[in-house]
Amino acid sequence: MKNNDEIHRVIYDTSFKNTLKNIFHNPILGFLTIFLKLFVVVLILVETYFLNPLIENIINKNNDEIIKYLIILSAIFAANVVCSISAKFLSLKLELTLKNHLQFKLAEKLSLNNLESWNSISNETKISVYSNIINNIVIEYHLKIIDFIKSIAILIGAILTLGIILPIGLTYVIPIALIAIGLQFLAIPLMNKIGELSNNGNNKFYNSTLKSRENFLLLKRNGFETTYKNIFKKEQEEIQKINKKESKLISLVIFFAVGTANVGLSISVGLTFMLVVYFSYAQIAVIMSLISLMFMIFQNVIGFLEMLGSIIMSKSSFDEINTKLKYKNINYDNNLMFNKEIKIVNESLDEKPYITINKGNKVLVTGDNGSGKSTLAKFLSGNLKIDNIIIKIDNESIVNNDYYSLINNSYLVSNVHYFEKETILENLIFASEKKSSSIKKAYELVDLFNLSHLNLSSKYEEYINLLSEGEKQRIQIIRALLSNKEVIILDESLSNIDKLNRQIVLDYVLNTDRTIIIISHGLNPNSLLDKVVDVKKIHLLDNLKNKEVANEAI
Structure with a gap:
């Protein structure tokens, strides 16, 4: 256990304490990846902005203006495709570079600073450190932070674009976005609680079944079989309670997720009904642009909060390990080399x-x-x-x-x-x-x-x-x-x-x-x-x- 704790400590020091330094280990690659991801967002928003006058000119049959806006939108679309492919390629390249960089740093620290511990652990654990742990750190933490930055940009950009297209849109978009954010934020602590309950349930199950078998033999030998059965029954009841509580919390999280989706659906149905009854074709074009942007906001808010939850949960798990560890630094200043x-x-x-x-x-x-x-x-x-x-x-x-x-x-x-x-x-x-x-x-x-x-x-x-x-x-x-x-x-x-x-x-x-x-x-x-x-x-x-x-x- 001590060896695994030391490995976790080294992983924590290597990856989480130097997140930005790791991401920008190759500064050109890190900057280009983030820049292209953000630039794709900008292009989407610009495309939405130019879509509105195109629809308006189609309705008014202004052919010259239609051609102009079609050319602009085609150029933006082409740029979007190129930038999206490039961003994906660079993101994969960054993922590979990060894995190699962290593996080298991890191997260096574990082999030099924790050599005794490293030699004494199994090859299976070493393989896990070099593959699974590194993979999870890179994908679930480092790369999510880049997507997190991109998500913030989408949210801000979409709201600003709504304000440009139709200033009155801000009066109802912001409250709706806040409702969606509130619902999702309420779900995050529930997800954390579910994870905690799941761990408790697993530990209880382990203690009451596998570990207790040794105690059972001892108790049975000494005539305490009934005592053991009562203890075992009580532990099983506690596990069932935990499972029921976990089930209820999962249902609550599903309720929040469905509730968020229903808010968006209700708004879109209401707006569609208003289109038919109250608005002209030109106004319909503007509102359709608004609806597409609003769905972008809703989708992004949910993704944004999922990423935030993932980042917080992965970071907090390592923070917990860090606070519990009693890590002993090895003294390398010994100079006991022989004189004779x-x-x-x-x-x-x-x-x-x-x-x-x-x-x-x-x-x-x-x-x-x-x-x-x-x-x-x-x-x-x-x-x-x-x-x-x-x-x-x-x-x-x-x-x-x-x-x-x-x-x-x-x-x-x-x-x-x-x-x-x-x-x-x-x-x-x-x-x-x-x-x-x-x-x-x-x-x-x-x-x-x-x-x-x-x-x-x-x-x-x-x-x-x-x-x-x-x-x-x-x-x-x-x-x-x-x-x-x-x-x-x-x-x-x-x-x-x-x-x-x-x-x-x-x-x-x-x-x-x-x-x-x-x-x-x-x-x-x-x-x-x-x-x-x-x-x-x-x-x-x-x-x-x-x-x-x-x-x-x-």
Whole structure:
């Protein structure tokens, strides 16, 4: 539960606290989407405005004026079609961009700030976070806010247009709109109440059926079967009461919805009757325009309030989570990296086998495929916990958040390549704290590792498909060397580098004053290595409960 709470907290911080910043993450796309949606509204209102004189000229048979207004309306209609299609396309593009942006931010925060929690939750929950939750946040909240802005514009524009066409229209349109708004606003708290009752009913049902089965067995064993049956019966009666109350509230909401529709229908019937009895053809044309605008207002008011309710409900649910959470910020300032040695001990075995790595050692970890070499790399870098396998720093066991000192002080270079959507140079100095001073060193290492043919200022899209696997591995190793990490772990990260360049990289890496751990199954021991250890020695995988994680790590 704690892990899910932390995930919800990160989701809240990532998405809801920075809504406008997320929408305008791509400012051009965000602005164009909103602008086109609003412009379509303006075109509809302008079209309504010009429709009235067209009808009037048709009645009066002014052919020149008819042609003029037909051309104007055709142009407006064509512009409306183009803008509507463009707005739809941009809206879909914005949805995709928002999802990608939020997924990246969420993954970054969860993997870096909540690594321990993230590793311990199920893959199903991770999939839910990356797909369902993100999808709901984008569609039910971020995009609804854009439609909410558009809805306000329609409402204001329609009322203003009514005032332009027929000023007297304002005297009855505003009261009608207020009645519709009032009816819908009365329905919103009812909808919230229905949701609350539904949750209460579900919780009651869960408590009285599934959870209570364990209590039932205990009570029955001790002769309290009748007591349990009475409690169960009482809980079932409470559930039935909740269901009845919920049913009544739903009926009330339907009444308000039908009532709102009937208000609009009554007005349209009344106006139609007045048309036939009291008005001329010219006046009928004006009033027909008014009716179409009024229906636009009614339809928009209902949509407007539905969106408002959706936004409020989705926001309030996360606000509730936020207020209830006791979120503990993890301290990343731990600096427990060893002064003398680090020891990995398997305490589940009687002989307690261990691996010792001294500060500044250059160590080669060997083992067959599937023996746990990459699992050890994740464990040493603080990315994985394994029961009964203990890390001791200068003979003191690491516990709880002290694992984050490993993350602070170690850099894991794996055979999976991670690149930011920036230039090659920006990727090289990505992990460096002093970026300006690292640029010179980056160019030196690029020359040394035979990568000088690369244009370091080229963009992600230009180079990502052109780099060979060996070049990608060398870039990753340079990035690690430019970081301030005390321990560098190379997990099969030399496998695709050709023999000549591999030797150049090894000669440089093994001559640094840092602690280097190389994980490989095909690398021959080098004279510069301090020791070679076999991962099978400590029986690592025997203690890993989550075999799925083990398979991913191997």
